[in-house]
Amino acid sequence: MRDTGTMHDRMEMAATGRICIVANLKSGRNSRDAAAVDAAAEVLGAEVLACTRPDQLGATLDKAVARRPDMIVSAGGDGTAVATAAKLLGTGIAMAVLPFGTFNYFARGLGLDPDPAEAARQIAAGRIEPRRLGQVNGQIFLNNASVGVYPRILKEREAIYRRWGRRRLMAHWSVVRSFLRFRRPMRVRLGTGDGTHHRKTALVFVGRSDFQLARFGLAGGEAIKAGGFAVLVVRAESRGELFRRVARLAAGAVEEGVDYDLIQGDRLDLELPGKRRMLLAYDGEKRKMEGPLRFAMTEEELRLVMPRERE
Structure with a gap:
Protein backbone atom coordinates (compact mmCIF):
# COMPACT_ATOMS: atom_id res chain seq x y z
CA MET A 1 0.00 0.00 0.00
CA GLY A 134 -9.17 4.65 -7.31
CA GLN A 135 -10.08 2.79 -10.48
CA VAL A 136 -12.00 -0.36 -11.37
CA ASN A 137 -11.40 -1.93 -14.79
CA GLY A 138 -10.15 1.47 -15.93
CA GLN A 139 -13.13 3.45 -14.57
CA ILE A 140 -12.01 6.22 -12.20
CA PHE A 141 -13.91 6.84 -8.96
CA LEU A 142 -13.39 9.38 -6.18
CA ASN A 143 -15.64 8.42 -3.25
CA ASN A 144 -16.77 4.84 -3.64
CA ALA A 145 -17.71 2.01 -5.98
CA SER A 146 -20.07 -0.83 -5.17
CA VAL A 147 -22.04 -3.82 -6.39
CA GLY A 148 -25.30 -5.12 -4.97
CA VAL A 149 -28.24 -3.21 -3.61
CA TYR A 150 -26.76 0.29 -4.02
CA PRO A 151 -26.63 0.23 -7.86
CA ARG A 152 -30.29 -0.80 -7.74
CA ILE A 153 -30.99 2.20 -5.50
CA LEU A 154 -29.49 4.45 -8.19
CA LYS A 155 -31.81 2.96 -10.81
CA GLU A 156 -34.77 3.58 -8.52
CA ARG A 157 -33.54 7.10 -7.75
CA GLU A 158 -33.39 8.06 -11.42
CA ALA A 159 -37.03 7.08 -11.92
CA ILE A 160 -38.09 9.02 -8.79
CA TYR A 161 -36.05 12.09 -9.77
CA ARG A 162 -37.68 12.17 -13.20
CA ARG A 163 -41.08 12.31 -11.56
CA TRP A 164 -40.47 14.37 -8.40
CA GLY A 165 -37.22 16.28 -9.02
CA ARG A 166 -33.73 16.06 -7.46
CA ARG A 167 -34.28 16.38 -3.71
CA ARG A 168 -32.64 14.64 -0.78
CA LEU A 169 -35.99 13.37 0.48
CA MET A 170 -36.52 11.62 -2.85
CA ALA A 171 -33.04 10.13 -2.66
CA HIS A 172 -33.87 8.63 0.75
CA TRP A 173 -37.20 7.30 -0.53
CA SER A 174 -35.38 5.49 -3.34
CA VAL A 175 -33.42 3.59 -0.66
CA VAL A 176 -36.58 2.41 1.06
CA ARG A 177 -38.19 1.29 -2.20
CA SER A 178 -35.08 -0.62 -3.25
CA PHE A 179 -34.88 -2.41 0.10
CA LEU A 180 -38.53 -3.44 -0.13
CA ARG A 181 -37.75 -5.08 -3.46
CA PHE A 182 -34.68 -6.92 -2.17
CA ARG A 183 -35.00 -10.70 -2.65
CA ARG A 184 -31.74 -12.61 -2.16
CA PRO A 185 -28.05 -11.90 -1.42
CA MET A 186 -25.18 -12.12 -3.89
CA ARG A 187 -22.54 -14.83 -3.74
CA VAL A 188 -19.25 -12.95 -3.95
CA ARG A 189 -15.63 -14.02 -4.37
CA LEU A 190 -13.10 -11.39 -3.23
CA GLY A 191 -9.43 -11.78 -4.08
CA THR A 192 -6.91 -9.76 -2.04
CA GLY A 193 -3.25 -9.93 -1.18
CA ASP A 194 -4.01 -12.13 1.83
CA GLY A 195 -6.10 -14.71 -0.04
CA THR A 196 -9.62 -15.29 -1.33
CA HIS A 197 -12.79 -14.52 0.62
CA HIS A 198 -16.24 -16.00 -0.12
CA ARG A 199 -19.29 -14.11 1.12
CA LYS A 200 -23.07 -13.93 0.78
CA THR A 201 -24.09 -10.28 1.03
CA ALA A 202 -26.44 -7.56 -0.18
CA LEU A 203 -23.64 -5.06 -0.79
CA VAL A 204 -19.89 -4.79 -1.31
CA PHE A 205 -18.80 -1.18 -0.84
CA VAL A 206 -15.28 -0.09 -1.88
CA GLY A 207 -14.51 3.23 -0.20
CA ARG A 208 -12.00 5.92 -1.14
CA SER A 209 -13.40 8.78 0.99
CA ASP A 210 -12.39 8.80 4.63
CA PHE A 211 -14.81 11.74 5.10
CA GLN A 212 -17.75 9.63 3.90
CA LEU A 213 -16.83 6.71 6.17
CA ALA A 214 -16.39 8.98 9.19
CA ARG A 215 -19.71 10.67 8.43
CA PHE A 216 -21.49 7.34 8.99
CA GLY A 217 -19.27 6.00 11.75
CA LEU A 218 -17.67 3.32 9.57
CA ALA A 219 -14.16 1.91 9.93
CA GLY A 220 -11.50 1.97 7.21
CA GLY A 221 -10.44 5.61 7.15
CA GLU A 222 -6.81 4.78 7.95
CA ALA A 223 -6.57 2.47 4.92
CA ILE A 224 -7.76 5.31 2.69
CA LYS A 225 -5.35 7.82 4.22
CA ALA A 226 -2.55 5.32 3.56
CA GLY A 227 -3.44 5.29 -0.14
CA GLY A 228 -5.64 2.19 -0.40
CA PHE A 229 -9.24 0.99 -0.24
CA ALA A 230 -11.63 0.25 2.61
CA VAL A 231 -13.80 -2.65 1.43
CA LEU A 232 -16.99 -3.07 3.47
CA VAL A 233 -18.96 -6.30 3.04
CA VAL A 234 -22.40 -5.82 4.59
CA ARG A 235 -23.65 -8.68 6.78
CA ALA A 236 -27.15 -8.85 5.31
CA GLU A 237 -28.58 -11.90 3.59
CA SER A 238 -32.28 -11.02 3.99
CA ARG A 239 -34.52 -7.97 3.69
CA GLY A 240 -34.98 -7.84 7.45
CA GLU A 241 -31.23 -7.87 8.08
CA LEU A 242 -30.77 -5.14 5.49
CA PHE A 243 -33.30 -2.87 7.23
CA ARG A 244 -31.69 -3.56 10.61
CA ARG A 245 -28.23 -2.67 9.33
CA VAL A 246 -29.50 0.60 7.86
CA ALA A 247 -31.40 1.44 11.04
CA ARG A 248 -28.21 0.92 13.04
CA LEU A 249 -26.33 3.03 10.51
CA ALA A 250 -28.85 5.87 10.91
CA ALA A 251 -28.49 5.61 14.69
CA GLY A 252 -24.69 5.70 14.48
CA ALA A 253 -24.51 2.25 16.08
CA VAL A 254 -22.93 0.09 13.35
CA GLU A 255 -19.98 -2.08 14.35
CA GLU A 256 -17.27 -3.77 12.35
CA GLY A 257 -17.60 -7.54 12.72
CA VAL A 258 -21.28 -7.24 13.61
CA ASP A 259 -22.88 -5.25 10.78
CA TYR A 260 -20.11 -5.53 8.21
CA ASP A 261 -16.69 -7.02 7.57
CA LEU A 262 -13.76 -4.79 6.65
CA ILE A 263 -11.06 -5.72 4.14
CA GLN A 264 -8.18 -3.29 3.56
CA GLY A 265 -5.66 -3.06 0.74
CA ASP A 266 -4.67 -1.30 -2.45
CA ARG A 267 -5.87 -4.08 -4.79
CA LEU A 268 -9.05 -6.13 -4.97
CA ASP A 269 -10.56 -8.60 -7.46
CA LEU A 270 -14.33 -9.04 -7.19
CA GLU A 271 -16.34 -11.78 -8.91
CA LEU A 272 -19.95 -12.96 -8.84
CA PRO A 273 -19.64 -16.67 -9.67
CA GLY A 274 -21.86 -17.53 -12.60
CA LYS A 275 -22.29 -13.91 -13.73
CA ARG A 276 -20.16 -12.27 -16.42
CA ARG A 277 -21.68 -8.78 -16.27
CA MET A 278 -22.32 -6.73 -13.15
CA LEU A 279 -24.07 -3.45 -12.44
CA LEU A 280 -21.44 -1.18 -10.86
CA ALA A 281 -22.21 2.03 -8.99
CA TYR A 282 -19.51 4.67 -8.66
CA ASP A 283 -19.85 8.19 -7.22
CA GLY A 284 -23.58 8.32 -7.88
CA GLU A 285 -23.26 6.97 -11.44
CA LYS A 286 -23.80 3.43 -12.68
CA ARG A 287 -22.78 1.22 -15.60
CA LYS A 288 -22.73 -2.42 -16.63
CA MET A 289 -19.24 -3.91 -16.53
CA GLU A 290 -17.67 -7.23 -17.51
CA GLY A 291 -16.29 -9.22 -14.60
CA PRO A 292 -14.11 -9.78 -12.78
CA LEU A 293 -13.90 -6.28 -11.33
CA ARG A 294 -10.27 -5.37 -10.66
CA PHE A 295 -9.73 -2.47 -8.25
CA ALA A 296 -6.37 -0.66 -8.08
CA MET A 297 -4.88 2.80 -7.61
CA THR A 298 -3.90 4.78 -10.68
CA GLU A 299 -0.23 5.15 -11.58
CA GLU A 300 -0.81 8.69 -12.88
Whole structure:
Protein backbone atom coordinates (compact mmCIF):
# COMPACT_ATOMS: atom_id res chain seq x y z
CA MET A 1 0.00 0.00 0.00
CA ARG A 2 1.31 3.44 -0.90
CA ASP A 3 2.10 5.81 1.94
CA THR A 4 0.77 9.32 1.24
CA GLY A 5 2.21 10.80 4.40
CA THR A 6 4.80 12.78 2.41
CA MET A 7 2.19 14.45 0.19
CA HIS A 8 2.39 17.69 2.18
CA ASP A 9 6.02 18.14 1.11
CA ARG A 10 5.00 17.92 -2.57
CA MET A 11 2.21 20.51 -2.44
CA GLU A 12 2.46 23.68 -4.52
CA MET A 13 0.51 26.88 -4.81
CA ALA A 14 -2.71 26.66 -6.83
CA ALA A 15 -2.46 28.00 -10.36
CA THR A 16 -3.03 31.74 -10.80
CA GLY A 17 -3.16 31.64 -14.62
CA ARG A 18 -6.08 30.79 -16.88
CA ILE A 19 -8.99 29.10 -15.13
CA CYS A 20 -12.00 27.45 -16.73
CA ILE A 21 -15.18 26.43 -14.89
CA VAL A 22 -17.12 23.51 -16.38
CA ALA A 23 -20.66 23.85 -15.04
CA ASN A 24 -23.17 21.02 -15.15
CA LEU A 25 -26.43 22.95 -15.07
CA LYS A 26 -28.47 19.79 -14.50
CA SER A 27 -26.62 18.79 -11.31
CA GLY A 28 -28.63 19.18 -8.11
CA ARG A 29 -29.44 22.76 -7.14
CA ASN A 30 -27.13 24.05 -9.90
CA SER A 31 -30.09 23.81 -12.31
CA ARG A 32 -31.75 26.58 -10.26
CA ASP A 33 -28.69 28.57 -9.24
CA ALA A 34 -26.66 29.50 -12.32
CA ALA A 35 -26.05 32.89 -10.71
CA ALA A 36 -23.86 31.19 -8.12
CA VAL A 37 -21.63 29.88 -10.92
CA ASP A 38 -21.20 33.44 -12.19
CA ALA A 39 -20.35 34.63 -8.67
CA ALA A 40 -17.70 31.94 -8.33
CA ALA A 41 -16.34 32.78 -11.78
CA GLU A 42 -15.99 36.43 -10.74
CA VAL A 43 -14.01 35.42 -7.65
CA LEU A 44 -11.66 33.23 -9.73
CA GLY A 45 -11.53 35.40 -12.84
CA ALA A 46 -12.59 32.28 -14.73
CA GLU A 47 -14.25 31.50 -18.04
CA VAL A 48 -17.44 29.41 -17.78
CA LEU A 49 -18.30 26.54 -20.11
CA ALA A 50 -21.78 25.20 -19.35
CA CYS A 51 -23.69 22.09 -20.40
CA THR A 52 -27.40 21.51 -19.88
CA ARG A 53 -27.65 17.79 -20.68
CA PRO A 54 -25.72 14.86 -19.16
CA ASP A 55 -24.59 13.70 -22.61
CA GLN A 56 -22.93 17.08 -23.19
CA LEU A 57 -20.56 16.88 -20.21
CA GLY A 58 -17.83 14.86 -21.94
CA ALA A 59 -17.74 17.19 -24.97
CA THR A 60 -17.71 20.26 -22.71
CA LEU A 61 -14.77 18.86 -20.74
CA ASP A 62 -12.93 18.07 -24.00
CA LYS A 63 -13.44 21.68 -25.08
CA ALA A 64 -12.07 22.93 -21.76
CA VAL A 65 -9.00 20.66 -21.90
CA ALA A 66 -8.29 21.73 -25.51
CA ARG A 67 -7.91 25.33 -24.28
CA ARG A 68 -5.05 24.20 -22.00
CA PRO A 69 -5.93 26.31 -18.95
CA ASP A 70 -3.87 26.11 -15.78
CA MET A 71 -6.91 24.88 -13.86
CA ILE A 72 -10.32 23.38 -14.62
CA VAL A 73 -12.99 23.75 -11.94
CA SER A 74 -15.78 21.18 -11.79
CA ALA A 75 -19.08 22.89 -10.87
CA GLY A 76 -21.57 20.12 -10.18
CA GLY A 77 -22.05 17.05 -8.05
CA ASP A 78 -19.90 14.01 -7.48
CA GLY A 79 -20.71 12.65 -10.95
CA THR A 80 -19.43 15.85 -12.56
CA ALA A 81 -16.32 15.74 -10.38
CA VAL A 82 -15.43 12.15 -11.31
CA ALA A 83 -15.92 12.87 -15.02
CA THR A 84 -13.60 15.88 -14.70
CA ALA A 85 -10.99 13.91 -12.77
CA ALA A 86 -10.97 11.17 -15.41
CA LYS A 87 -10.31 13.76 -18.14
CA LEU A 88 -7.57 15.56 -16.21
CA LEU A 89 -5.68 12.61 -14.77
CA GLY A 90 -2.10 12.78 -16.02
CA THR A 91 -2.65 15.94 -18.12
CA GLY A 92 -0.84 18.32 -15.75
CA ILE A 93 -3.93 20.57 -15.60
CA ALA A 94 -4.97 21.26 -12.01
CA MET A 95 -8.49 20.37 -10.90
CA ALA A 96 -10.71 22.12 -8.36
CA VAL A 97 -14.31 21.49 -7.29
CA LEU A 98 -17.28 23.77 -6.59
CA PRO A 99 -20.11 22.05 -4.66
CA PHE A 100 -23.36 22.21 -6.64
CA GLY A 101 -24.69 18.66 -6.38
CA THR A 102 -27.06 16.87 -4.01
CA PHE A 103 -24.59 15.33 -1.55
CA ASN A 104 -21.16 16.70 -2.59
CA TYR A 105 -19.16 14.12 -0.63
CA PHE A 106 -15.99 14.76 -2.61
CA ALA A 107 -16.06 18.56 -2.16
CA ARG A 108 -16.99 18.22 1.51
CA GLY A 109 -14.21 15.70 2.02
CA LEU A 110 -11.72 18.25 0.70
CA GLY A 111 -12.91 20.73 3.32
CA LEU A 112 -14.60 23.11 0.88
CA ASP A 113 -17.32 25.46 2.07
CA PRO A 114 -20.83 24.51 0.84
CA ASP A 115 -21.32 28.07 -0.42
CA PRO A 116 -19.88 28.17 -3.98
CA ALA A 117 -18.56 31.75 -3.71
CA GLU A 118 -16.75 30.97 -0.46
CA ALA A 119 -15.45 27.71 -1.94
CA ALA A 120 -14.13 29.74 -4.88
CA ARG A 121 -12.21 31.96 -2.46
CA GLN A 122 -10.73 28.83 -0.84
CA ILE A 123 -9.69 27.58 -4.27
CA ALA A 124 -8.10 30.91 -5.17
CA ALA A 125 -5.99 30.77 -2.00
CA GLY A 126 -5.48 27.00 -2.10
CA ARG A 127 -2.61 24.67 -2.83
CA ILE A 128 -2.17 21.77 -5.24
CA GLU A 129 -1.67 18.23 -4.01
CA PRO A 130 -0.78 15.35 -6.38
CA ARG A 131 -3.14 12.47 -5.70
CA ARG A 132 -3.64 8.98 -7.09
CA LEU A 133 -7.22 7.87 -7.63
CA GLY A 134 -9.17 4.65 -7.31
CA GLN A 135 -10.08 2.79 -10.48
CA VAL A 136 -12.00 -0.36 -11.37
CA ASN A 137 -11.40 -1.93 -14.79
CA GLY A 138 -10.15 1.47 -15.93
CA GLN A 139 -13.13 3.45 -14.57
CA ILE A 140 -12.01 6.22 -12.20
CA PHE A 141 -13.91 6.84 -8.96
CA LEU A 142 -13.39 9.38 -6.18
CA ASN A 143 -15.64 8.42 -3.25
CA ASN A 144 -16.77 4.84 -3.64
CA ALA A 145 -17.71 2.01 -5.98
CA SER A 146 -20.07 -0.83 -5.17
CA VAL A 147 -22.04 -3.82 -6.39
CA GLY A 148 -25.30 -5.12 -4.97
CA VAL A 149 -28.24 -3.21 -3.61
CA TYR A 150 -26.76 0.29 -4.02
CA PRO A 151 -26.63 0.23 -7.86
CA ARG A 152 -30.29 -0.80 -7.74
CA ILE A 153 -30.99 2.20 -5.50
CA LEU A 154 -29.49 4.45 -8.19
CA LYS A 155 -31.81 2.96 -10.81
CA GLU A 156 -34.77 3.58 -8.52
CA ARG A 157 -33.54 7.10 -7.75
CA GLU A 158 -33.39 8.06 -11.42
CA ALA A 159 -37.03 7.08 -11.92
CA ILE A 160 -38.09 9.02 -8.79
CA TYR A 161 -36.05 12.09 -9.77
CA ARG A 162 -37.68 12.17 -13.20
CA ARG A 163 -41.08 12.31 -11.56
CA TRP A 164 -40.47 14.37 -8.40
CA GLY A 165 -37.22 16.28 -9.02
CA ARG A 166 -33.73 16.06 -7.46
CA ARG A 167 -34.28 16.38 -3.71
CA ARG A 168 -32.64 14.64 -0.78
CA LEU A 169 -35.99 13.37 0.48
CA MET A 170 -36.52 11.62 -2.85
CA ALA A 171 -33.04 10.13 -2.66
CA HIS A 172 -33.87 8.63 0.75
CA TRP A 173 -37.20 7.30 -0.53
CA SER A 174 -35.38 5.49 -3.34
CA VAL A 175 -33.42 3.59 -0.66
CA VAL A 176 -36.58 2.41 1.06
CA ARG A 177 -38.19 1.29 -2.20
CA SER A 178 -35.08 -0.62 -3.25
CA PHE A 179 -34.88 -2.41 0.10
CA LEU A 180 -38.53 -3.44 -0.13
CA ARG A 181 -37.75 -5.08 -3.46
CA PHE A 182 -34.68 -6.92 -2.17
CA ARG A 183 -35.00 -10.70 -2.65
CA ARG A 184 -31.74 -12.61 -2.16
CA PRO A 185 -28.05 -11.90 -1.42
CA MET A 186 -25.18 -12.12 -3.89
CA ARG A 187 -22.54 -14.83 -3.74
CA VAL A 188 -19.25 -12.95 -3.95
CA ARG A 189 -15.63 -14.02 -4.37
CA LEU A 190 -13.10 -11.39 -3.23
CA GLY A 191 -9.43 -11.78 -4.08
CA THR A 192 -6.91 -9.76 -2.04
CA GLY A 193 -3.25 -9.93 -1.18
CA ASP A 194 -4.01 -12.13 1.83
CA GLY A 195 -6.10 -14.71 -0.04
CA THR A 196 -9.62 -15.29 -1.33
CA HIS A 197 -12.79 -14.52 0.62
CA HIS A 198 -16.24 -16.00 -0.12
CA ARG A 199 -19.29 -14.11 1.12
CA LYS A 200 -23.07 -13.93 0.78
CA THR A 201 -24.09 -10.28 1.03
CA ALA A 202 -26.44 -7.56 -0.18
CA LEU A 203 -23.64 -5.06 -0.79
CA VAL A 204 -19.89 -4.79 -1.31
CA PHE A 205 -18.80 -1.18 -0.84
CA VAL A 206 -15.28 -0.09 -1.88
CA GLY A 207 -14.51 3.23 -0.20
CA ARG A 208 -12.00 5.92 -1.14
CA SER A 209 -13.40 8.78 0.99
CA ASP A 210 -12.39 8.80 4.63
CA PHE A 211 -14.81 11.74 5.10
CA GLN A 212 -17.75 9.63 3.90
CA LEU A 213 -16.83 6.71 6.17
CA ALA A 214 -16.39 8.98 9.19
CA ARG A 215 -19.71 10.67 8.43
CA PHE A 216 -21.49 7.34 8.99
CA GLY A 217 -19.27 6.00 11.75
CA LEU A 218 -17.67 3.32 9.57
CA ALA A 219 -14.16 1.91 9.93
CA GLY A 220 -11.50 1.97 7.21
CA GLY A 221 -10.44 5.61 7.15
CA GLU A 222 -6.81 4.78 7.95
CA ALA A 223 -6.57 2.47 4.92
CA ILE A 224 -7.76 5.31 2.69
CA LYS A 225 -5.35 7.82 4.22
CA ALA A 226 -2.55 5.32 3.56
CA GLY A 227 -3.44 5.29 -0.14
CA GLY A 228 -5.64 2.19 -0.40
CA PHE A 229 -9.24 0.99 -0.24
CA ALA A 230 -11.63 0.25 2.61
CA VAL A 231 -13.80 -2.65 1.43
CA LEU A 232 -16.99 -3.07 3.47
CA VAL A 233 -18.96 -6.30 3.04
CA VAL A 234 -22.40 -5.82 4.59
CA ARG A 235 -23.65 -8.68 6.78
CA ALA A 236 -27.15 -8.85 5.31
CA GLU A 237 -28.58 -11.90 3.59
CA SER A 238 -32.28 -11.02 3.99
CA ARG A 239 -34.52 -7.97 3.69
CA GLY A 240 -34.98 -7.84 7.45
CA GLU A 241 -31.23 -7.87 8.08
CA LEU A 242 -30.77 -5.14 5.49
CA PHE A 243 -33.30 -2.87 7.23
CA ARG A 244 -31.69 -3.56 10.61
CA ARG A 245 -28.23 -2.67 9.33
CA VAL A 246 -29.50 0.60 7.86
CA ALA A 247 -31.40 1.44 11.04
CA ARG A 248 -28.21 0.92 13.04
CA LEU A 249 -26.33 3.03 10.51
CA ALA A 250 -28.85 5.87 10.91
CA ALA A 251 -28.49 5.61 14.69
CA GLY A 252 -24.69 5.70 14.48
CA ALA A 253 -24.51 2.25 16.08
CA VAL A 254 -22.93 0.09 13.35
CA GLU A 255 -19.98 -2.08 14.35
CA GLU A 256 -17.27 -3.77 12.35
CA GLY A 257 -17.60 -7.54 12.72
CA VAL A 258 -21.28 -7.24 13.61
CA ASP A 259 -22.88 -5.25 10.78
CA TYR A 260 -20.11 -5.53 8.21
CA ASP A 261 -16.69 -7.02 7.57
CA LEU A 262 -13.76 -4.79 6.65
CA ILE A 263 -11.06 -5.72 4.14
CA GLN A 264 -8.18 -3.29 3.56
CA GLY A 265 -5.66 -3.06 0.74
CA ASP A 266 -4.67 -1.30 -2.45
CA ARG A 267 -5.87 -4.08 -4.79
CA LEU A 268 -9.05 -6.13 -4.97
CA ASP A 269 -10.56 -8.60 -7.46
CA LEU A 270 -14.33 -9.04 -7.19
CA GLU A 271 -16.34 -11.78 -8.91
CA LEU A 272 -19.95 -12.96 -8.84
CA PRO A 273 -19.64 -16.67 -9.67
CA GLY A 274 -21.86 -17.53 -12.60
CA LYS A 275 -22.29 -13.91 -13.73
CA ARG A 276 -20.16 -12.27 -16.42
CA ARG A 277 -21.68 -8.78 -16.27
CA MET A 278 -22.32 -6.73 -13.15
CA LEU A 279 -24.07 -3.45 -12.44
CA LEU A 280 -21.44 -1.18 -10.86
CA ALA A 281 -22.21 2.03 -8.99
CA TYR A 282 -19.51 4.67 -8.66
CA ASP A 283 -19.85 8.19 -7.22
CA GLY A 284 -23.58 8.32 -7.88
CA GLU A 285 -23.26 6.97 -11.44
CA LYS A 286 -23.80 3.43 -12.68
CA ARG A 287 -22.78 1.22 -15.60
CA LYS A 288 -22.73 -2.42 -16.63
CA MET A 289 -19.24 -3.91 -16.53
CA GLU A 290 -17.67 -7.23 -17.51
CA GLY A 291 -16.29 -9.22 -14.60
CA PRO A 292 -14.11 -9.78 -12.78
CA LEU A 293 -13.90 -6.28 -11.33
CA ARG A 294 -10.27 -5.37 -10.66
CA PHE A 295 -9.73 -2.47 -8.25
CA ALA A 296 -6.37 -0.66 -8.08
CA MET A 297 -4.88 2.80 -7.61
CA THR A 298 -3.90 4.78 -10.68
CA GLU A 299 -0.23 5.15 -11.58
CA GLU A 300 -0.81 8.69 -12.88
CA GLU A 301 -1.64 11.52 -10.50
CA LEU A 302 -4.29 14.20 -10.44
CA ARG A 303 -3.15 17.72 -9.47
CA LEU A 304 -5.93 18.50 -7.00
CA VAL A 305 -6.56 21.92 -5.45
CA MET A 306 -7.00 21.76 -1.69
CA PRO A 307 -8.09 24.52 0.72
CA ARG A 308 -5.16 25.94 2.65
CA GLU A 309 -6.94 25.15 5.94
CA ARG A 310 -6.45 21.42 5.26
CA GLU A 311 -2.79 21.86 6.15
